[in-house]
Amino acid sequence: MDQTLLAPARSKLLSCLLLFLTLITPAREVSAVDHWEGGYVGSKTEGDATTPVWNFIKNFTWNQYYWAETFQFDSYNNERVDKMDFSYFVGHGSPWNIKCQTTWLDLRTAGASAHKGWGNNNAEFVTLHACNVVASPLEVADWYSAWTGNDGVFDGVHQVCGFRTSASMSCDQDISEYFGSRIKAGAAVWQAWFDAISLYGDGSERGAAVMYPPCDGDSYAVFSADPPEEHSWLRIWYQL
Amino acid sequence: MNKAITMIMLAGISSFLIAADPVVLRSENLQMPLNAVSTPAFSNLRIERMKTLTYEAVPKKVLDQQSARTLLSGIAERSTFKIPFEKVEKLNGRFIFSSPEDPSAVFDIDASNGAFLLNTGLKRYSGDESSRNLPSDKEAPELARKHLINTGFLPKNRQEIVLAHVGGLNMAVSKEGRSVGNYRKLVTVRFNRVLNGLTVQGPGSKIVVQLGQDGELQGMIHNWPEVRAKSLPAAALKSDEEIRRETGLRLRSEAGEAQAVTIRSSRMVLYDDGRGVIEPAIHVIADARYKGPATKESVNNPVDFYVPLLKAPKAIYPFMKSAESKLPEGDGRLPSYQPSQAQDWSDGK
Numbered sequence: 180m181d182q183t184l185l186a187p188a189r190s191k192l193l194s195c196l197l198l199f200l201t202l203i204t205p206a207r208e209v210s211a212v213d214h215w216e217g218g219y220v221g222s223k224t225e226g227d228a229t230t231p232v233w234n235f236i237k238n239f240t241w242n243q244y245y246w247a248e249t250f251q252f253d254s255y256n257n258e259r260v261d262k263m264d265f266s267y268f269v270g271h272g273s274p275w276n277i278k279c280q281t282t283w284l285d286l287r288t289a290g291a292s293a294h295k296g297w298g299n300n301n302a303e304f305v306t307l308h309a310c311n312v313v314a315s316p317l318e319v320a321d322w323y324s325a326w327t328g329n330d331g332v333f334d335g336v337h338q339v340c341g342f343r344t345s346a347s348m349s350c351d352q353d354i355s356e357y358f359g360s361r362i363k364a365g366a367a368v369w370q371a372w373f374d375a376i377s378l379y380g381d382g383s384e385r386g387a388a389v390m391y392p393p394c395d396g397d398s399y400a401v402f403s404a405d406p407p408e409e410h411s412w413l414r415i416w417y418q419l
Numbered sequence: 420m421n422k423a424i425t426m427i428m429l430a431g432i433s434s435f436l437i438a439a440d441p442v443v444l445r446s447e448n449l450q451m452p453l454n455a456v457s458t459p460a461f462s463n464l465r466i467e468r469m470k471t472l473t474y475e476a477v478p479k480k481v482l483d484q485q486s487a488r489t490l491l492s493g494i495a496e497r498s499t500f501k502i503p504f505e506k507v508e509k510l511n512g513r514f515i516f517s518s519p520e521d522p523s524a525v526f527d528i529d530a531s532n533g534a535f536l537l538n539t540g541l542k543r544y545s546g547d548e549s550s551r552n553l554p555s556d557k558e559a560p561e562l563a564r565k566h567l568i569n570t571g572f573l574p575k576n577r578q579e580i581v582l583a584h585v586g587g588l589n590m591a592v593s594k595e596g597r598s599v600g601n602y603r604k605l606v607t608v609r610f611n612r613v614l615n616g617l618t619v620q621g622p623g624s625k626i627v628v629q630l631g632q633d634g635e636l637q638g639m640i641h642n643w644p645e646v647r648a649k650s651l652p653a654a655a656l657k658s659d660e661e662i663r664r665e666t667g668l669r670l671r672s673e674a675g676e677a678q679a680v681t682i683r684s685s686r687m688v689l690y691d692d693g694r695g696v697i698e699p700a701i702h703v704i705a706d707a708r709y710k711g712p713a714t715k716e717s718v719n720n721p722v723d724f725y726v727p728l729l730k731a732p733k734a735i736y737p738f739m740k741s742a743e744s745k746l747p748e749g750d751g752r753l754p755s756y757q758p759s760q761a762q763d764w765s766d767g768k
Contacts, residue, residue, distance in 0.1 A: 220747045225709070226673045226722055233744035245750040255752060271720045276712040283712040310720050316591045316601055323593035348673060349702075349723045349737050353622055353693075361525070364508060364515055370523035370541050373588070377627050378536050378640055381620060381723070382583055382609055392592065395545050398522040413593045419586035419607070 212365050212400040215301070217243035217263035219251055221270015221278055221309065226348055228269040231308060231355040235267045238359035247279040252332075253289040261300040265362065265399060269351065272309025272341070274318065275325045286312070291330035298335025299408050304368050304399065305332075306340040308355060313341035313387035315417035323413045326389055334408045337394035340372040343387035343417050353379035365400035369416055376418065385418040471651050471728070472615050476644035476695035482530040487514045490533070491526045497569045498636045500539035532695065534623070534642035539631075541604075547592055549602040550632040556585045556606070563608035563628035566636045572626070574612075574643050580626065583611040588629075605637055606630040612643065614689055620702060621725075621734075622693030646697060656699075656728050665726050666703060669738070673722040677707035683721070690725050692734040699728040700736070 218236040222228045223246065236244060243263060245251065247270060251259035260266045271278040275286045290296030297305060307313065314322050326333045333339075354375045361371035369388035376386040390397075391406035392414040482490070484507060491504060502524045504516035516526040524540030544550060554562050560582050567573035574580050588605040591598065612624040623642050631637035657665070666685070674680050683704045690700040704723040711718040725736050 218747065225676045225707075225720075227738070227741050229746060230741045230744040232747070234740075237745075244745075244747045246747050248750050248752075250752065251750065258752075259750075271709060271718070273712055273715065273718045278709070285712060311718075315589075316598070320598065322591070323598070324596065327593075345719075345721050347723055348721075349725060350622075352737050352740055360510055361515075361527075364510060364517070365522060366517070366525060367521075367523035367541070370538065371525075374525070374527075374536055374538055377607075378642075379622055382611070382625075385586070396522065396542060401522070411593070411595050414590060415592075416588065416590050416604075418588055 212363055212398075213239050214264035214399070215262065216241045217245075217260060217266045219243075219245055219247035219260070219266065219268045219270075219279075221247045221268060222280060225271060225278075227352075231269045231351040232267055234352050234356035235306075235359040238356075238363045239265075247277075249279045249282050249284040252277070252279070252284050252286075254292040254294060256289075256292075256297060256302075257294045257300040260305060261294065261297045261302045263302060265304045265306075266302065267306050267308065267355065267359075269308040269355070272307065272312040272346075274311050274314040277307055277309050277312060286332050287325040287328060288330040290332050290334055295408070296330075296332035296334035296336070298333070298337070298405060302335070303337045303397070303402055303405075304340070305336060305338075306358070306372065308341070308346065308351060310342060310345045313339065313343055313389060313415070313417075315343040315387045315415055317417070317419075318343060322415055323389075323411075327411045327413055333389075333391070333406075333410070333413070335405045336391075337397050337402060337406065338368050338388055338390040340369050340386065340388040342376075342384055344383070344385045346384050347381045350380050350384070362399045365398050367396060367398045369395075373416070373418060387415060387417040389413055389415045471656065471699050472648045473651055473699065473729070473733075474614060474646040474648050474689070474697035476532065476646055476697075478695075479531075479533055479644075482514070482528065482533060484509075484514055487526075487528050487530065488516070490528065490535075491516060491537075494537065494570050494636075494639075497571075498539075498566070500636070502540050532642075532644055534644075534693070536638075536640050538629075538638040539636070544604045544631065544637075545590075547600050547602065550604050552633045553587075553603055554606055554630055554634045558634075559585050559606045559608050559630055562630060562634050563610075566628055566630075566639070567626065570636070570639070572639070572641050572643075574626075575645075579612050579614060580610050581613050582608070584609040604631075612691075614646070614697070615648070617687060617689045617699070619689045619691050619697060621691040621697075623691035624697065642693065644695060651699075651729070655730060657730055661730075662701060662726055662728070666701065669703070669724045669726060670705060670722075672738075673724055674705060674707035677709055678717060679708045681706045681708075687728070688725075690727070690734055690736065692736070694735060696734040698732060698734050700732075700734075701726040701728065 216239045218232040220228045220232045358375040373386050394403050506517045508515045518524045521540035521542040525538050528535035586607040591601040608628045610626040612619040627640035629638035685703045688702045689697050691697040706719050708717045
């Protein structure tokens with residue numbers, strides 16, 4: 180039979196099904212996906228990093244909310260970033276570097292202490308809302324070694340989201356607020372991050388997210404088993 | 420000492436800001452002595468001001484769940500996606516339709532104005548392969564327009580919609596210390612709005628179309644309210660001096676600690692706050708250079724912000740939202756960073 184004749188019938192069937200679902204499924208207030216969340220504000224004096232962090236964590240009954248310090252990400256991370264399920268940092272950045280007040284933290288060596296990197300304790304998702312931190316193949320051919328090297332931060336963490344370009348400061352409050360609301364609603368993590376950038380970004384910034392490939396479809400509501408601490412298998416999604 | 424130099428430079432910025440070409444206001448070289456800064460010439464800006472308009476969205480009927488579902492069904496009928504979106508939730512005045520089958524799929528619609536984001540799901544794009552028959556960058560804008568026409572979302576006034584960018588979504592994989600693949604997944608077409616010759620920026624007034632395999636509609640962002648224009652009396656606008664002063668304050672707030680600041684661009688735009696108000700503002704982008712990590716002498720972290728042109732703006736600008744946020748705590752594990760009074764340029768927010 181001619182498939183083109185079947186297409187309208189299928190569309191009508193789908194429409195009827197959707198309408199039926201609407202009638203039988205009442206909208207309910209969003210179900211809170213709430214585990215352990217931490218917010219870390221990278222700067223008091225170099226722009227407003229406070230509001231975008233707050234706009235993310237206010238969606239949850241958050242557990243930590245601090246001015247960012249380097250030890251939260253490296254030598255004491257088992258009590259800070261790696262104690263949380265979802266961490267959100269806002270501040271200045273450079274490839275594999277974030278700035279905690281006046282001190283830069285090199286993520287290529289942040290896993291060198293006894294606390295190791297992120298994920299060996301608890302962390303699943305970390306968002307680094309800062310310029311240029313997550314370099315893609317468009318910026319550098321070896322975009323991966325920095326994350327999974329011996330002293331890197333990928334020690335069981337599922338996904339790290341960020342930007343491969345500059346991040347517009349005039350949009351950051353809206354991006355983080357929307358992203359937080361979607362995460363709370365159980366959306367897939369890096370996909371919601373990119374949705375937020377597309378929806379509220381000014382069109383100049385481009386998101387990037389690195390992850391252990393089997394964790395690609397993770398949401399904050401349902402996520403896969405923790406990756407091994409030692410692995411060198413990585414996937415990056417990046418916007419053009 | 421560094422601080423003093425920074426402040427002198429910022430003074431230079433603010434006096435140079437509205438100089439030369441007042442519509443595209445630039446500071447090309449802040450290293451020049453301050454006495455070399457030219458006298459402001461505002462004639463062009465005055466001409467722009469004479470035709471300055473503000474806009475209000477035409478109110479729409481608030482959507483209920485069923486009308487939102489009908490809208491989604493209409494898009495589905497004219498497209499190829501099969502996601503049922505069987506789960507519906509209400510959040511902050513939005514209906515969020517999703518599907519447990521693929522948590523990346525969403526239809527998120529604002530009940531008050533009908534602005535929506537549709538993502539038909541990325542699960543089927545997650546394999547280690549490029550999407551088949553993706554449109555080229557040249558083909559994509561026309562294809563995107565066709566999808567907008569088919570779904571009924573091409574704006575009525577075709578003069579307002581302009582192509583802003585053709586991009587996309589890629590994925591790459593590394594294993595055992597080497598790259599093993601780099602794949603093209605989607606092509607993204609972004610349209611901006613132009614009203615009365617001015618680009619509209621901000622959360623509202625944008626259309627984004629995501630194209631997938633075989634050029635299918637993979638996703639769409641549609642936030643394009645119908646608007647009514649209102650002319651503004653000259654007395655409603657800030658003076659050049661007020662704009663200059665406010666720009667200086669904003670620069671100090673956003674980049675007061677930078678080693679060097681260079682204004683990349685400063686131009687008049689329309690700001691759409693996404694809540695039904697579109698009004699003129701100056702959008703400033705500045706390159707702010709900070710002391711870099713050990714491997715770098717300095718890094719550029721650009722700052723950008725809006726200075727409302729109206730004395731009593733109705734739009735909600737990003738800096739206005741800052742007052743609602745809660746300050747974080749110092750981390751008790753170590754003596755926490757405490758900014759001094761002299762360093763605090765947060766402008767009371």
